[in-house]
Amino acid sequence: MPEDMRLLIVSKVGQNSHVDYFNTVLTCRSLSFRPDNPSVAKDLNLSPFVKKPLLSNQYESLMDACLKADNTDAHFVKGMIQFFQSQNQVLGLHHIHIASKSGHLQGRYIFGVLLMAIGETDKGIKIINNLTEEKELNCHPGDGTANTVCSKCFHFFLLTDFYTMMMGFNNLLD
8 A cells, every 4th residue: 555545544543533643553553644744744633622621732743743733623622721820921822822812612612711811801801602504513603692502512512621720720830
């Protein structure tokens, strides 16, 4: 099988499941498609880091490779770490903005919330309101209940996810 075809297969595995990707790399060392390969790093699924950004501090080389390859999850995670842990709001907002522009849903939500927090209220509201136009994100489409939020709504999910993530950051301060 040609090298580029194997690379494509391994990068797709990494895009769908970080566990399967690492198992593939561990069992087939001859493939040598490590995360420092830009084709793999760009699409690598970093969902555990998106859920708990502080975990990424233990994987600096992986994060650097993914950032260099312009991985959307990596930009989101780097932005969260910079904004909330390192107190570098400018760099944090920059990375979250990159993730937001690339279509990262949590990135768009957080970017909208942060814009509202720094006084860019109209821009923030516009970004958050545009999330409800995404396919399958609004569980009350067109029923006249624009202000209804239930536990199935995307906004509720993101707010809960954001709260849980922030509690992880707060544990550092204790």
